[in-house]
Amino acid sequence: xxxxxxxxxxxxxxxxxxxxxxxxVSAYGLLLGASAAGRLGxxxxxxxxxxGGVKDGERWVRMLTRLGPSFIKIGQLVSTRRDxxxxxxxxxxxxxxxxAPPPSGRRIRLAVRAAYAGRPWPFREFxxxxxxxxxxxxxxxxxxxxxxxxxxxxxxxxxxxxxERDFALTRAVMGALxxxxxxxxxxxxxMHEQVGSAILRQLDFSAEASALAELRANLSGxxxxxxxxxxxGLCTPEIVVMEYIGDLRRFGPDDLDAGARRQVxxxxxxxxYEMLFIDGVVHCDLHPGNLYFDERADxxxxxxxFVIRLPDEVRRSFADFFINMAMGDGWACAQVVIESAAHIAxxxxxxDFRAALTELVREAAGTRSGEFDLARFAGxxxxxxxxxxxxxxxxxxxxxxSLLVIEGMIKNFDSGVDFQAEAVPVLRRxxxxxxxxxxx
Numbered sequence: 001x002x003x004x005x006x007x008x009x010x011x012x013x014x015x016x017x018x019x020x021x022x023x024x025v026s027a028y029g030l031l032l033g034a035s036a037a038g039r040l041g042x043x044x045x046x047x048x049x050x051x052g053g054v055k056d057g058e059r060w061v062r063m064l065t066r067l068g069p070s071f072i073k074i075g076q077l078v079s080t081r082r083d084x085x086x087x088x089x090x091x092x093x094x095x096x097x098x099x100a101p102p103p104s105g106r107r108i109r110l111a112v113r114a115a116y117a118g119r120p121w122p123f124r125e126f127x128x129x130x131x132x133x134x135x136x137x138x139x140x141x142x143x144x145x146x147x148x149x150x151x152x153x154x155x156x157x158x159x160x161x162x163x164e165r166d167f168a169l170t171r172a173v174m175g176a177l178x179x180x181x182x183x184x185x186x187x188x189x190x191m192h193e194q195v196g197s198a199i200l201r202q203l204d205f206s207a208e209a210s211a212l213a214e215l216r217a218n219l220s221g222x223x224x225x226x227x228x229x230x231x232x233g234l235c236t237p238e239i240v241v242m243e244y245i246g247d248l249r250r251f252g253p254d255d256l257d258a259g260a261r262r263q264v265x266x267x268x269x270x271x272x273y274e275m276l277f278i279d280g281v282v283h284c285d286l287h288p289g290n291l292y293f294d295e296r297a298d299x300x301x302x303x304x305x306f307v308i309r310l311p312d313e314v315r316r317s318f319a320d321f322f323i324n325m326a327m328g329d330g331w332a333c334a335q336v337v338i339e340s341a342a343h344i345a346x347x348x349x350x351x352d353f354r355a356a357l358t359e360l361v362r363e364a365a366g367t368r369s370g371e372f373d374l375a376r377f378a379g380x381x382x383x384x385x386x387x388x389x390x391x392x393x394x395x396x397x398x399x400x401x402s403l404l405v406i407e408g409m410i411k412n413f414d415s416g417v418d419f420q421a422e423a424v425p426v427l428r429r430x431x432x433x434x435x436x437x438x439x440x
Contacts, residue, residue, distance in 0.1 A: 057092035112152075122144060151228065155203065163200060212229075225300075248293070250292055285306035326420035328362060330359065334353065338350060403419075
């Protein structure tokens with residue numbers, strides 16, 4: 001009986017969440033649609049369109065904020081693509097990176113006290129007013145009993161239930177898409193399980209503390225990248241306590257001269273390539289709210305919630321694809337995709353896929369420094385895979401996500417950066433591409 005009651009409560013909760021999401025999306029959809037129609041009418045009438053775009057950006061922020069943490073995360077990722085979206089959209093969305101509305105002070109106090117229930121209170125001082133507030137947690141300053149200044153990341157109360165319901169809703173949507181005849185071969189459910197589960201793992205703060213320690217160890221050899229040290233004895237499944245790094249400053253292109261901008265770009269890219277090609281422990285959420293400078297002008301990476309450990313085979317295959325792409329070897333890139341595919345449709349012609357991808361890589365290799373567009377390349381690659389029925393392992397989404405999140409920011413700092421050339425030194429430190437099936 002208890003199990004049946006629990007199941008009914010879960011169904012009721014999911015139904016209420018679906019109704020709330022539907023109502024919010026419908027309401028804001030009408031506003032955004034009316035605004036778009038108005039701008040179109042003004043353009044046809046010879047008017048420049050006015051400031052509707054700015055208002056729309058604010059509406060997107062309000063809508064995503066009301067929808068909750070899962071949707072705020074989408075907004076954070078979208079805000080990084082300043083190279084693809086207008087500033088009136090990305091500017092407002094950028095506020096979601098660390099200025100989401102905080103829970104009440106009372107709820108934060110209850111959550112922190114509950115996390116340390118049954119053990120001695122570990123802090124001499126605790127500042128209950130958050131210094132930063134994201135979609136999943138608030139961050140506070142504190143001093144431990146032994147006098148160490150720390151940052152304390154506190155999981156939002158009640159967030160797990162909301163995100164699990166959102167996960168169930170999106171699973172149902174993916175299942176419906178998979179039932180569409182033309183889309184049946186697309187691995188929607190598999191992708192959802194991989195990516196959705198990774199997003200849900202951000203709620204496990206014990207795992208985040210471990211990821212912080214792993215990233216800190218892996219990137220320590222770079223010399224100009226810092227990751228705060230976690231204090232494992234004070235961390236819980238709901239709280240991460242870490243080294244406090246003072247004098248952090250956010251940076252934008254206008255704050256730095258050309259030389260400093262290039263230095264920032266290369267530091268970020270080197271760190272990401274180190275994760276992707278050497279360590280396999282990948283930070284997939286390097287938006288501006290997680291990247292800072294310290295007083296020594298070192299790059300500081302914060303927040304290790306969305307960190308993925310790539311299987312060795314995926315890491316090696318992705319590195320092989322990237323270095324062969326940098327070398328302009330489309331045949332080898334195609335072979336990597338074919339050998340690592342999770343599924344190949346029986347009625348598709350692999351040689352035609354190989355020829356099409358070879359041409360795509362040839363075009364990418366022929367672009368001048370700074371002209372390579374990863375988002376466009378990835379879109380065309382996915383389209384080729386869809387057309388020829390070669391579907392990648394879901395884990396390949398994560399290295400691409402990591403690169404897509406930083407690409408917009410990187411190009412905003414240095415439009416001439418060559419993504420492929422900057423990867424080569426890191427790729428050379430690992431083994432060169434593995435021998436694969438010989439060319440015919």
